Amino acid sequence: METILSIRNLSVSYYTDEGEARAIRNLSLDVEKGETLGIVGESGSGKSTLALAIMGLLQPPARVKTGSIYYKGRNILSMQGEEIRKLRGKEIAMIFQDPMTSLNPVKKIRDHFIEYITEHMENIDEHKALEIARKMMKSVGISEERLDDYPHQFSGGMRQRVMIALALALNPNLILADEPTTALDVLVEAQILELVKRLKNEFSLTLILITHNMGVVAEMADRVAVMYCGRIVELSKTEELYKNPKHPYTKGLIESIPLLYNRSRKLVSIPGHPPDLRNIPSGCSFHPRCPYAFDKCMNVEPELEKKEDGRYVACHLY
Amino acid sequence: MGLREYILTRVILTIPMVFILLSIVFFVMRILPGNPVLLRFEKNADPQLIASYTHKLGLDKPLYIQYIDYINDLFHGNLGLSMSGDFSPVAPEIMSRFPATLELAIYSTLVAILLGIGLGVLGVAKRGKVDSAIKLYGIISYATPVFFVGMVLQIVFGVFLHVLPVYGRYDGTPPSGITVAGIHIQTGLYTLDSLLSGNFQAFLNSASHIVLPSIALGVVISGVFVRITRANMLETIRADFVIAARARGLKERTVLLGYALKNAILPVVTVIGLQFAILVSGAVLTETEFSIQGLGLYLVDRVYFRDYTAVQGTVVFLAIIITTVSLLIDIMYAYLDPRVRL
Numbered sequence A: 001m002e003t004i005l006s007i008r009n010l011s012v013s014y015y016t017d018e019g020e021a022r023a024i025r026n027l028s029l030d031v032e033k034g035e036t037l038g039i040v041g042e043s044g045s046g047k048s049t050l051a052l053a054i055m056g057l058l059q060p061p062a063r064v065k066t067g068s069i070y071y072k073g074r075n076i077l078s079m080q081g082e083e084i085r086k087l088r089g090k091e092i093a094m095i096f097q098d099p100m101t102s103l104n105p106v107k108k109i110r111d112h113f114i115e116y117i118t119e120h121m122e123n124i125d126e127h128k129a130l131e132i133a134r135k136m137m138k139s140v141g142i143s144e145e146r147l148d149d150y151p152h153q154f155s156g157g158m159r160q161r162v163m164i165a166l167a168l169a170l171n172p173n174l175i176l177a178d179e180p181t182t183a184l185d186v187l188v189e190a191q192i193l194e195l196v197k198r199l200k201n202e203f204s205l206t207l208i209l210i211t212h213n214m215g216v217v218a219e220m221a222d223r224v225a226v227m228y229c230g231r232i233v234e235l236s237k238t239e240e241l242y243k244n245p246k247h248p249y250t251k252g253l254i255e256s257i258p259l260l261y262n263r264s265r266k267l268v269s270i271p272g273h274p275p276d277l278r279n280i281p282s283g284c285s286f287h288p289r290c291p292y293a294f295d296k297c298m299n300v301e302p303e304l305e306k307k308e309d310g311r312y313v314a315c316h317l318y
Numbered sequence B: 001m002g003l004r005e006y007i008l009t010r011v012i013l014t015i016p017m018v019f020i021l022l023s024i025v026f027f028v029m030r031i032l033p034g035n036p037v038l039l040r041f042e043k044n045a046d047p048q049l050i051a052s053y054t055h056k057l058g059l060d061k062p063l064y065i066q067y068i069d070y071i072n073d074l075f076h077g078n079l080g081l082s083m084s085g086d087f088s089p090v091a092p093e094i095m096s097r098f099p100a101t102l103e104l105a106i107y108s109t110l111v112a113i114l115l116g117i118g119l120g121v122l123g124v125a126k127r128g129k130v131d132s133a134i135k136l137y138g139i140i141s142y143a144t145p146v147f148f149v150g151m152v153l154q155i156v157f158g159v160f161l162h163v164l165p166v167y168g169r170y171d172g173t174p175p176s177g178i179t180v181a182g183i184h185i186q187t188g189l190y191t192l193d194s195l196l197s198g199n200f201q202a203f204l205n206s207a208s209h210i211v212l213p214s215i216a217l218g219v220v221i222s223g224v225f226v227r228i229t230r231a232n233m234l235e236t237i238r239a240d241f242v243i244a245a246r247a248r249g250l251k252e253r254t255v256l257l258g259y260a261l262k263n264a265i266l267p268v269v270t271v272i273g274l275q276f277a278i279l280v281s282g283a284v285l286t287e288t289e290f291s292i293q294g295l296g297l298y299l300v301d302r303v304y305f306r307d308y309t310a311v312q313g314t315v316v317f318l319a320i321i322i323t324t325v326s327l328l329i330d331i332m333y334a335y336l337d338p339r340v341r342l
């Protein structure tokens, strides 16, 4: 398999008046071409920060402390100017959580498409760009007349379809979807996920799907990376992870799935709270909440290691 | 509400506003010491002469009768006769002076918008030292009185450099406009009239006169624009749709102008409307300083002579202009922001 994205020893912190919040700590991860990689974790575990780092979009107070992110062998974190601009949107496209706030409220949908396409492809004029826009709208199931509408004239689900159409307009290789359905109700969510699945195959995309909904990852992902407190604590094939979760945190997450049907969409079943990122517990950062914690856990931080069965876990139990 | 109903409602609401303003001016002027007759003559003038003039101007009638008479005239579109000088009608005088004020208002607003929005965007785009300097400019220019800026400009460009005229609107006979298909077009805006008649020399003449006053007034007003533009840009630049725009790999120029500025401009537009009232008061000072025969100078002059009718007429006229402009601004706002449907 070909690795399309390779993250090495990435550390990102937010420097605020209250101190340094270590949002991502020494994280390494490979994304294989064509797969759907789910990234799950509680709120504040650093998922969006990771996504923005991959896009090279981190802004102060965030700063990359160490590490590199290779896209097809080129380090995104050392790219500048036109090089990074041409990567964004053209090679890697992003879908955001709230499509209401991620479209320009004073621009028609058609203009979103036209500027997007023409600023990346010099040899395409407005007319041709519009043709692509029509085609994309059709492929997400929206009639092309709606290109003349403004973002606020769409419902939440329709708007997310528009965002997806936009993200795919330049035929990117990698899609980063940061909680693409969290703002939608369950029925619409199912439709959007179905659409994403179909388009992923149609456009042979690699998909990184960020969510805190374990049900969504189970449905969509080939592999799952579980994030806790800025680190990946477990990484394995979706089926294995669900059948036999190893990390105590993953176990907690999976036990919490029935709660999803309670319409409580937050991962709340694990007792305790995620730690303050300015003051992360020593040793295993999960130890204050871990039912299996023992002496070593308070002093030594477990590394994410490949175990005999080929699965990656960061826990002293294994 | 449709656009037409909206405009209609606004116009109807304007009437009591103008009415109240006018009434205040009407009574305050008459309560203040001094009146047009006394100011016309020497201290020891013939009492009989004074009485005859007082009668002639209707100032011997009870106050409420004067008021009713004036309102009655007003509703018939009659602003009355001036109470001093040659007792000429007020309306034509106002109309003849209005273009001077309008021209000053237009150019100084232009200066303010260019400076204000330009510097605001520049500060946000560059950050750091440039931004700090621009922030300082915003505060200082806002706090500086217009006559001070005007004086500095007059001294530097007029007295030392001798490159620009420091008073008046034109040297010689002003441009006369153009006659098209038998219709004579003369706006009274000298820069426009000279362009219409194709006289470039005349254009330079009038433009050179308007430069310093517009900069003086424009700089003072631009302070608010700089601050509003900066503040709104800084807010919108953090908005999700701006991050999303960057994630789409749009050019930085598009992100700054098409996304951040285009959304930040809405509050700026409202402020332009609000600034217009301030602009008019600024115009009074500027016209005085640069001897521009506009409405501002007229107003100051007429207040001095307690020329009741002239002052009332000018106030009514300005109030109508100001409300009209703010209505136009509202309509423009609705046009710029698709989410607002009037």
Ligand SMILES: Nc1ncnc2c1ncn2[C@@H]1O[C@H](COP(=O)(O)OP(=O)(O)OP(=O)(O)O)[C@@H](O)[C@H]1O
Binding pocket: A014, A015, A016, A021, A023, A041, A042, A043, A044, A045, A046, A047, A048, A049, A050, A061, A212, A277
């Ligand atoms: N602009 C910021 N300034 C300071 N700290 C920030 C900022 N943005 C994020 N953080 C910190 O970084 C941590 C990770 O945030 P991030 O948004 O990446 O989490 P997340 O996993 O995406 O959470 P969610 O599920 O709520 O979206 C948070 O705990 C927060 O404290």
Ligand code: SF4
Binding pocket: A247, A248, A249, A284, A285, A286, A287, A290, A291, A292, A293, A294, A297, A302, A314, A315, A316, A317
């Ligand atoms: S390392 Fe220790 S504290 Fe951390 S998850 Fe494993 S058992 Fe629990």
Ligand SMILES: [Mg+2]
Binding pocket: A047, A048, A049, A178
């Ligand atoms: Mg997030």
